[in-house]
Amino acid sequence: MIRFLLFLLLGSTTIVSQAQNLYMPRNIQQAFRNGSRSPDGKPGKMYWQNRARYIISITANPPGRTIHGVEQITYVNNSPDTLNNLVFKLILNIHKPGAPRLGGTGEEYLTTGVHIDSFVVNGRTQPWGNNPGYFTTVPVRLQQPLKGGDSVQLEIKWHYDLSLQSGREGMIDSTTFYLAYFYPRVAVYDDYQGWDLTTFNDALEFYNDFNDYTLYVQVPKNYIVWATGTLLNPGAVLQSNVANKFKQSLSSDDIIHVITPQDLQSKNVTAQNDMNTWQFKAANVPDMALGLSDHFVWDASSIIVDASARRRASVQAAYNDTAADFHYMVHFGKQALEWLSFKWPGVSYPYEKTTVFQGYAGMEYPMMANDESYADTIFSRFVAMHELAHTYMPFYMGINETLYGFMDEGWATTFELLFNRDLMGNEKADNFYKQFRVAGWISDPSPDEDLPIITPGPNLNGGGVGNNQYGKPSLGYLAVKEILGDALFKKCLHEVHEPMAWQTSPAMGLL
Numbered sequence: 249m250i251r252f253l254l255f256l257l258l259g260s261t262t263i264v265s266q267a268q269n270l271y272m273p274r275n276i277q278q279a280f281r282n283g284s285r286s287p288d289g290k291p292g293k294m295y296w297q298n299r300a301r302y303i304i305s306i307t308a309n310p311p312g313r314t315i316h317g318v319e320q321i322t323y324v325n326n327s328p329d330t331l332n333n334l335v336f337k338l339i340l341n342i343h344k345p346g347a348p349r350l351g352g353t354g355e356e357y358l359t360t361g362v363h364i365d366s367f368v369v370n371g372r373t374q375p376w377g378n379n380p381g382y383f384t385t386v387p388v389r390l391q392q393p394l395k396g397g398d399s400v401q402l403e404i405k406w407h408y409d410l411s412l413q414s415g416r417e418g419m420i421d422s423t424t425f426y427l428a429y430f431y432p433r434v435a436v437y438d439d440y441q442g443w444d445l446t447t448f449n450d451a452l453e454f455y456n457d458f459n460d461y462t463l464y465v466q467v468p469k470n471y472i473v474w475a476t477g478t479l480l481n482p483g484a485v486l487q488s489n490v491a492n493k494f495k496q497s498l499s500s501d502d503i504i505h506v507i508t509p510q511d512l513q514s515k516n517v518t519a520q521n522d523m524n525t526w527q528f529k530a531a532n533v534p535d536m537a538l539g540l541s542d543h544f545v546w547d548a549s550s551i552i553v554d555a556s557a558r559r560r561a562s563v564q565a566a567y568n569d570t571a572a573d574f575h576y577m578v579h580f581g582k583q584a585l586e587w588l589s590f591k592w593p594g595v596s597y598p599y600e601k602t603t604v605f606q607g608y609a610g611m612e613y614p615m616m617a618n619d620e621s622y623a624d625t626i627f628s629r630f631v632a633m634h635e636l637a638h639t640y641m642p643f644y645m646g647i648n649e650t651l652y653g654f655m656d657e658g659w660a661t662t663f664e665l666l667f668n669r670d671l672m673g674n675e676k677a678d679n680f681y682k683q684f685r686v687a688g689w690i691s692d693p694s695p696d697e698d699l700p701i702i703t704p705g706p707n708l709n710g711g712g713v714g715n716n717q718y719g720k721p722s723l724g725y726l727a728v729k730e731i732l733g734d735a736l737f738k739k740c741l742h743e744v745h746e747p748m749a750w751q752t753s754p755a756m757g758l759l
């Protein structure tokens with residue numbers, strides 16, 4: 249849970265900068281001068297992070313596509329600064345007509361966006377503003393400034409329609425939904441850029457605080473919910489035989505069919521209340537996501553990810569039974585978690601579970617992936633492994649993937665190659681990598697392709713995103729690996745993962 253690789257890299261460049269004069273953004277230079285960052289890559293003496301606790305309740309009632317939510321947020325300002333306003337991320341306003349986007353979009357993608365029904369600050373209702381000029385990033389003035397070291401209680405009610413067209417989130421089919429970015433979230437306020445005012449353009453990725461979440465998902469009977477975090481009440485929402493199979497999977501090496509097509513046909517998998525409330529909890533995670541369906545089957549197993557502690561992680565898959573490749577998904581997920589834990593980066597998978605949900609994205613979320621089904625099962629394994637490799641960056645380390653997606657995508661692209669080499673042999677894996685990850689860049693002479701890797705994500709477009717954030721940095725990682733040798737390279741990666749002292753500092757004890 250550290251946000252430091254970028255600073256580790258940049259920090260080390262200060263040592264050689266006299267000779268090479270490498271570029272460092274001015275705001276990051278300032279963070280070093282302020283002492284919140286330190287040239288050795290460790291947090292500076294003045295380092296801080298803001299964080300929050302979210303208690304979120306949402307209701308979904310398919311095939312109706314309106315999602316209703318209410319949340320209580322305790323937001324803690326650990327910074328030394330007085331905040332006169334908060335900034336919220338309403339990423340789903342990307343679906344509003346007129347929202348700035350990287351590319352064009354069709355009718356079925358459009359919705360009316362996120363509607364804030366009420367906004368309460370420290371018990372007092374405040375107008376939200378609804379400025380039509382704001383879309384995914386919305387500043388809201390506080391009637392009373394939030395001082396450094398202080399916290400604020402927020403309560404927000406909202407609703408939105410899920411888009412018919414599904415990408416990273418949306419309607420998968422009329423009774424299967426994938427929800428991501430589904431709640432108003434306080435943007436990151438950090439020590440080198442203040443509020444994260446980046447406008448989401450449909451191609452940018454995560455930059456979130458580490459928060460604690462309790463999530464309640466209310467759905468009609470016969471709907472199953474898969475989400476980030478621990479399912480707190482399997483006994484209350486599932487029939488006992490299903491709950492037992494699920495519990496068994498948490499300590500089993502075997503792949504258990506928690507819900508089969510026959511179970512679904514009998515409509516006897518969930519508690520038979522009109523509505524069931526599924527409860528999830530996750531601490532120190534940057535985000536929550538969830539999938540729900542009344543006809544997806546559910547496979548689960550588990551695997552040891554920490555040999556000395558004998559700690560297991562659960563690997564689950566939720567999919568339409570007709571998706572042939574997804575029948576192997578739990579097996580693929582286990583292969584990926586084992587490889588990531590013991591080979592590269594060789595750091596125990598840091599969470600209790602992962603769930604691969606069948607959708608249309610190829611997109612990572614904390615403890616989840618929303619992946620498409622492919623006719624080629626080897627390709628499905630490759631995509632699943634790539635998304636699960638993202639667990640470390642951005643989620644566990646909390647890097648700013650919105651600005652510096654190259655660190656994370658470069659990392660996942662490198663590990664996908666090394667994973668494929670182990671499973672398919674060097675030649676096949678290398679050919680695939682060359683074709684899929686670097687050929688487009690090498691053969692494209694446009695100046696977009698020559699942009700420095702450090703170019704912030706919002707300033708890239710088109711092929712620049714794919715090549716600047718995947719193939720190019722991956723070659724960089726491979727070069728460093730070759731120059732340092734595997735042992736030293738691994739030591740560096742582990743250094744980046746080391747939990748830092750500030751995690752237990754008194755400032756963090758506010759929540």
Ligand SMILES: [Zn+2]
Binds near residue numbers: 638
């Ligand atoms: Zn990726």
